[in-house]
Amino acid sequence: MVLMQSDPFLSELTNMYERSTEKGSVWVTMKRSSMKCEARLKKMANKGEEVEYRCLVRATDGKRNISTALSAKDYLKFQASYALVLKSHMHALKKRERKEKKRVVEPEKVPEKEPKKQKKSSSKKSAVPK
Numbered sequence: 001m002v003l004m005q006s007d008p009f010l011s012e013l014t015n016m017y018e019r020s021t022e023k024g025s026v027w028v029t030m031k032r033s034s035m036k037c038e039a040r041l042k043k044m045a046n047k048g049e050e051v052e053y054r055c056l057v058r059a060t061d062g063k064r065n066i067s068t069a070l071s072a073k074d075y076l077k078f079q080a081s082y083a084l085v086l087k088s089h090m091h092a093l094k095k096r097e098r099k100e101k102k103r104v105v106e107p108e109k110v111p112e113k114e115p116k117k118q119k120k121s122s123s124k125k126s127a128v129p130k
Contacts, residue, residue: 006078009057009068010085016061017089028059035069
């Protein structure tokens with residue numbers, strides 16, 4: 001998988017969505033990555049160097065895989081462009097079939113009577129003088 005620049009990646013992603021409108025799917029994944037191996041990361045940590053993390057974006061339609069790596073500076077611009085691509089290809093989604101809910105007919109409300117007052121409980125022991 002070869003890393004592409006962000007603009008060619010977006011145009012190829014658009015082509016993938018167009019090819020899969022009738023049948024098929026497109027999977028897009030985003031992942032934080034340093035683009036370095038573990039050994040190099042440990043050396044950089046020992047030296048006290050700061051690691052620059054990038055956003056790795058991958059897309060596949062099952063036949064073709066494309067990817068790009070974005071720096072923090074480029075990410076917001078890419079995200080805005082990516083959102084436009086997604087919005088323009090949302091029409092191909094199928095609407096979810098929902099089951100019709102049966103509406104329960106509420107009976108006519110009868111005015112409630114005032115609640116009965118509770119009688120004071122009398123002790124069952126009779127008071128018999130001794």
